[in-house]
Amino acid sequence: MLISPSSPYSNGGWLERNIVDPSLKGQQPIVLETKQLHVYYGDNEAIHEGDLKFPEHRISALIGPSGSGKSTYLRSLNRMNDGIARVTGEILYRGVDINRPEIDVYKMRRRIGMVFQRPNPFSKSIYDNITFALKRRGVTDKRKLDEVVETSLKQAAIWDEVKDKLKKSALALSGGQQQRLCIARAVAIKPDILLLDEPASALDPVSTSKLEETLLQLKEDYTIVIVTHNMQQAARISDYTAFFNMGRALEYDETSQIFTSPKVQLTNNYVAGDFG
Numbered sequence: 001m002l003i004s005p006s007s008p009y010s011n012g013g014w015l016e017r018n019i020v021d022p023s024l025k026g027q028q029p030i031v032l033e034t035k036q037l038h039v040y041y042g043d044n045e046a047i048h049e050g051d052l053k054f055p056e057h058r059i060s061a062l063i064g065p066s067g068s069g070k071s072t073y074l075r076s077l078n079r080m081n082d083g084i085a086r087v088t089g090e091i092l093y094r095g096v097d098i099n100r101p102e103i104d105v106y107k108m109r110r111r112i113g114m115v116f117q118r119p120n121p122f123s124k125s126i127y128d129n130i131t132f133a134l135k136r137r138g139v140t141d142k143r144k145l146d147e148v149v150e151t152s153l154k155q156a157a158i159w160d161e162v163k164d165k166l167k168k169s170a171l172a173l174s175g176g177q178q179q180r181l182c183i184a185r186a187v188a189i190k191p192d193i194l195l196l197d198e199p200a201s202a203l204d205p206v207s208t209s210k211l212e213e214t215l216l217q218l219k220e221d222y223t224i225v226i227v228t229h230n231m232q233q234a235a236r237i238s239d240y241t242a243f244f245n246m247g248r249a250l251e252y253d254e255t256s257q258i259f260t261s262p263k264v265q266l267t268n269n270y271v272a273g274d275f276g
């Protein structure tokens with residue numbers, strides 16, 4: 001049946017779902033992609049349609065109401081749901097399906113790092129926080145470790161604030177500094193992709209703004225996927241935005257498109273603040 005805009009069956013030209021592949025527009029290589037991804041907590045299917053592709057050196061934001069599945073989706077991307085949820089489908093990292101049982105999850109997480117909602121530095125010095133993983137992997141050369149500490153802290157835009165107190169406890173830093181330290185700790189092992197789950201939700205506006213500047217610098221070197229409740233934040237820093245609702249990614253497009261002329265009515269309602 002053909003539906004004209006004036007037809008009683010019309011919904012005003014809105015689509016129910018409109019996943020656009022951003023790579024078709026930007027031509028960037030795809031670093032990470034999910035296919036037929038489903039996530040189950042027991043009998044509850046938390047993700048049942050969420051196939052997205054993440055272009056290299058871009059920031060992609062996942063937005064949507066509480067309980068829509070954003071964190072579940074994000075956590076699946078580096079298998080943080082292992083043991084908690086059943087995840088079916090493919091998670092392709094540079095073409096390799098990392099959702100297969102034989103994948104070495106710890107090695108994979110060196111390439112796909114995660115920064116959590118609440119800053120979680122170790123109860124150790126700033127220096128030891130950054131070098132912890134490297135030392136465990138057997139790196140002992142002090143010059144090498146010093147170099148990684150400096151480079152990582154610079155990349156996370158916190159070097160100037162901590163360079164004179166590297167041996168002091170990380171727990172003495174402010175919440176915003178601790179979060180940037182956690183980013184420095186994540187980049188110290190040279191990942192390819194950084195996943196961030198509402199990294200600014202516990203931070204004040206000044207720290208949030210610093211964190212956002214940091215992320216914008218980091219995308220020169222990393223591909224970033226971020227869950228955020230803060231729509232202004234998604235609009236400020238992300239290149240692409242996916243809107244989640246009830247376990248489905250309903251729309252995925254360039255951020256400017258999502259915020260100015262979404263094609264799906266629910267996306268429009270959400271970004272207009274009608275629900276959330």
Ligand SMILES: Nc1ncnc2c1ncn2[C@@H]1O[C@H](COP(=O)(O)OP(=O)(O)OP(=O)(O)O)[C@@H](O)[C@H]1O
Nearest residue numbers: 041046064065066067068069070071072073084229
């Ligand atoms: N560990 C868990 N065990 C069981 N169910 C869970 C678990 N974590 C999440 N869920 C359920 O999965 C669904 C999606 O939750 P999820 O936290 O991914 O949504 P979200 O969009 O990130 O929400 P929020 O913005 O509030 O963090 C919800 O129904 C939630 O109750």
